[in-house]
Amino acid sequence: MTSKIAKLLNKIIKGGIPIMLKCQRTDCLHNDKEGKCFAKKIAIDGRTAQTTSGTSCSSYIPAHDFQNSEFADDFMDIDEVPSGVQNIDCAAKNCRFNDNRACIAADVKINSEDASCETFQK
Numbered sequence: 001m002t003s004k005i006a007k008l009l010n011k012i013i014k015g016g017i018p019i020m021l022k023c024q025r026t027d028c029l030h031n032d033k034e035g036k037c038f039a040k041k042i043a044i045d046g047r048t049a050q051t052t053s054g055t056s057c058s059s060y061i062p063a064h065d066f067q068n069s070e071f072a073d074d075f076m077d078i079d080e081v082p083s084g085v086q087n088i089d090c091a092a093k094n095c096r097f098n099d100n101r102a103c104i105a106a107d108v109k110i111n112s113e114d115a116s117c118e119t120f121q122k
Contacts, residue, residue, distance in 0.1 A: 021087070024112035029061040037110075039087070044103070044117050046092035055092050055117040057110050096121045 023030075023037045030039035039059045046055035088103040097105040097119060109118040 020107035021110070022107065023057075023110040025057070025060060025110055025115045026112070027063055028057075028115070029063045029065070030059060031063075042088045044088060044090040044092055046095075046117070046120070049092045049094055049120060050122060052111070052116050052118055052120045053114070055095075055120050057115040057117065060115040090117075092117065092120055094122055095119075 021037050021042070022035045024035060025031060026033050026035070028037075030037050032038060037059075041059065043058045044055055045058045049055045086103075088108065089101055090098045090103045091101065092098055095117075097103050103119075105119050107119070110116070111118050
């Protein structure tokens, strides 16, 4: 574990940093329509991204695709705690919050229009 992640985890354990994921993409299967994400794992693409628009949440699944599907529960942990930053696997290597694919931002916001990561900073 890198020192950045270790320091962040110590702060989380001590209650010093709120770990939040605010997803504005309410038409996603994982979204509870209040901005909480219940995906088991969140993947952010954008290996060569230079700006927010170069990123995307590849865990996004249009809810209408699974409305009547018996498999919808395979993609969610609705009975569990909502996903947070600690559940993000980030490929945006140019983002200052990316530490060996782990997101170390205190909170992350996913855009409602294109499911991009609004927290991305170079």
